[in-house]
Amino acid sequence: MISVVIADDQTMVRQSFRAVLDAQPDMRVVGEAAEGTTAVALCAEREPDVVLMDVRMPELDGIEATRRIVAARQEVRVLILTTFDIDEYVFGGLRAGASGFLLKDSPLDDLVTAVRVVSAGNALFAPTITRRLIGEFTRTHASAHTGHSLVAELTARETEVLRLIARGLSNAEIAEALVIVEQTAKSHVSRVFTKLGVRDRAQAVMVAYEAGLVVPGTTT
8 A cells, every 4th residue: 555645735736636546446645734844744754655745835845845754764755746847846856855756737647657656666757758857957957077976886787777767767678678687677777776876766867867878858
């Protein structure tokens, strides 16, 4: 059962999301918050698997709330909710430790899928859109020095795996691309995460962009 906390200052949004998620056989909403401070306290108390986090909230914004929630408990996965497809706060949210983002006007079926995906820790939701956003903000706001120094520790094969992660490939797809078994691909991904000091694909993608392994706006 995937436990979820919904943090959004709009009551109708929270109620809509809750109705959809509670209707799923493998999900349970364990709390709602209308502002960031309450979200942080609620997550400390309920220890959810996934947090749906609005960016713009009163008292404490979603980015700072995400930072505090992830710092307190690394296992939690935060899915940033944003209104605009080009939103500077998305990059800040990923920097704060979020595992991905979802546009608020996405179909509700996509919300359910996104919660399952980030809960499993397998991949970013909507990788093509996410790559474009991360690429844009990495290019305009982030320094490449950190990414380069981290990637320098990787072997040639691990660097290749990181490129494929940044393209949004799953472990099975990485295995197919490299003509190896999936378990070997999984081991490579795990070693990449360890060497980069990241906890999931979201953070690994940012390192790949910062190091210039993936060019913003491309899929290669």
